[in-house]
Amino acid sequence: MSTVTKPQKRLRRRRRVRAKVSGTAERPRLSVFRSNRGIQAQLVDDTRGHTLAAVNWIEPELRGLQRMEQARRAGELIAQRAKEAGIESCVFDRGGYRYHGRVKALAEGAREGGLRF
Numbered sequence: 001m002s003t004v005t006k007p008q009k010r011l012r013r014r015r016r017v018r019a020k021v022s023g024t025a026e027r028p029r030l031s032v033f034r035s036n037r038g039i040q041a042q043l044v045d046d047t048r049g050h051t052l053a054a055v056n057w058i059e060p061e062l063r064g065l066q067r068m069e070q071a072r073r074a075g076e077l078i079a080q081r082a083k084e085a086g087i088e089s090c091v092f093d094r095g096g097y098r099y100h101g102r103v104k105a106l107a108e109g110a111r112e113g114g115l116r117f
Helices: 006-020 067-084 102-112
Strands: 029-034 039-045 050-056 091-093
Touching (some): 039 067, 039 102, 067 102
Parallel strands (some): 029 091
Antiparallel strands (some): 029 039, 039 050
16 A cells, blocks of 8 residues: 655646646636745746746845735736736746645735736
């Protein structure tokens, strides 16, 4: 009998979400990765396989912040970078994580920054 680990369960959920969600150049996918140390997000055009904008927790603006504030600020930054790239709306890919806590804070920050999804 084999046991399924937490990362394997998340990967299964992630694949299930990705089967339904894909991004285009006009409406890219906002992909979220959350670790114990920080959070990162990127806008991906799946038709070409290109990243259009990205934000990472190791950037100086996000480095010293608390986790929830870091996630909210990362959402605002990705929205700002999306506007600079000419993107106004996207589809949200939670990456197998629950829409809760830092993932939710990032999404709300992106909405506050003017990104629609």
